[in-house]
Amino acid sequence: MIAAIPLPVLVIGPDDRIRATNPPLERLLGTGLIGKHHITALRQPGIIDAIAAVRSTGISAKVRFVTRDHEKDTFYQVVIALSDADVVLSFEDQSAAEDVGKMRRDFVANVSHELRTPLTALLGFIETLTGAARDDPAARARFLGIMAHEANRMTRLVNDLLSLSRVEEDERVRPREQVELTGLLAAAIKGLEPQAAAADVTVRLETQVEHLSVPGDAGQLRQVFGNLIENGIKYGAAGKELVVTLHAPAHHLRLRGQGVQISVADQGDGIAPHHIARLTERFYRVDSHRSREVGGTGLGLAIVKHIVNRHRGRLLIESELGKGTLVSVLLPVESLS
Template sequence: MFILPLRYKTRIVPHFMPTDVIEAVPIPLIVVDGDRHILELNGPAQSLFGAAMVGRHYMTVIREPFCVQQVEAAINGRPSQAAELRRPIDEKERIFSLTASPRNEAGAVIALIDQTEAHDAERMRSDFVANVSHELKTPLTALSGLIETLSGAAQNDAEARGRFLGMMAEETSRMSRLVSDLLSLNRLEDADVITRRERLNLCDVIEAARRSLSDHAGARGISLVLQGCDAPAFLLGDADQLRQVFNNLIENAIKYGDENGTVTINVTREDHAALLRGPAIRVAVTDTGRGIGQEHIARLTERFYRVDRHRSRQVGGTGLGLAIVKHIIRRHRGWLRIASKVGKGSTFTVLLPAE
């Protein structure tokens, strides 16, 4: 019977999985020995905690009580559960699912799975449901109150009936716009829906939007001025979607601009736009309204975000218009830029690849 010398046995039975195997694992791994010291960190773990943590007690990097309990359970050979670990990284809190498993020898292996995006998606879903519920509940509550009034004292008052029916029509129209915008946004967010690509003159699309909103602008004494369309501006895109972009932008400029002011739509052509790395068409929609504070600019395209919720409700906004604009422009491989100064008005600039 042939027996290998001890020195060969120690080489055949490794202390732990080889370093190259640990490094091949794409999630952060921490190897802890029986004395609770960190034996090894793979690359992703070093990015989180730093290579200098090797040799230190694992609690120098993991301090959350429930996480510590799970690591201790693994070290002692007991069943452990997944735990949540939060770490601030690049000024953003990242959320990890921590699992600890016993090593063949003493200690434990700690794995961290980044769950930040899943948490953010769940928060967005929850916020979205809450916002939709709130936006629908407001007109429904108003309709319920008006119906109750019409069923009671006002049912024999012709003047009150006419006024209340007009208010009911407004609330119904508001709900209809909200549902329409929600359906549009849902279609745009569906990755399987393909945007049509047909050759079109963007000036025709913008002019159609301008004409459809001319009465609305006239009611507020606002002039709609279209510049730069003496010559066509051709591109490949979906005419209906692009019409929706400029309908939304021009309508917002009318709603939030000053009465008796001006909304200017300026179309320019660029031989080479750095952002698009090629020829482009730039459309700037400028109003003469009260402007928007810089703290709001970055959030304007979020669903249901409003600078002034009360004013938005007064003018019939759904809080989804700019979110729809953003998605359509992305589908056309373009860019949206917003510039505004309080008291000086706002400019919404769309940059689209030319034909």
């Protein structure tokens, strides 16, 4: 019967020897265990004590059991229960839950760290303004300027976090509107004109089709291209061009159907290959110092990725060090059923 159970299961007889195992358990603890004393197979004091306790009280128990191989630790929750004179152990792999827990802790640590830096700066300036610089109008004006900058950074971080959680929430809901891309791209570029001018980057829009509508969420797609163009401006090179291209619709294998490619090409420093796969992780920055200087929190591409997923599209990043970066979004043109 236990051979049919997908979890590792171990049965210990009244003589404390192993009476039965199933294939998942053999993969976990090895073969040839039948007839051996359970201590030889289990070897972790916590679980051995718990087995003795279950035997004497008859009350089931749950304990943690860790296996180590050279790659990583695997955590199991083991339920120990009495069945007539036998003790039955079933092992449940908890690694996925542990990983989620770790991700959450990392996330909280990252957010706290990102907020602490501007907060520390603000507190420092408040102290200076109420003390040493109280009667210095020139210093006051300058410090208030920096304080506004830091406060803006915190606002942007909080806004990004909120939009990330919103996007994650409706990732499974398909967008229903039709969105016209030429106008959307032009508007996204226009919105970033001041930033482009300040960075001395010229943004050019090339369209291979007049008008093209795709099923989508206008606000979210605007955010996608806003983020990508902003990155092109921030990490592109001063005095150079940033080219945004709306390609003609075509069959795309990656979409298994008709799709449109929108690409943003800059002529900046580029990104080393080992970073590329990680760029869409939250808070991941190639050069966190430079990114922070230009006001980045490392959430932009994480948001982009989620929105593109929701649209059943693809995000592709190609880059060559010293040459520049090409970020493309593929979006399905036809409504998916």
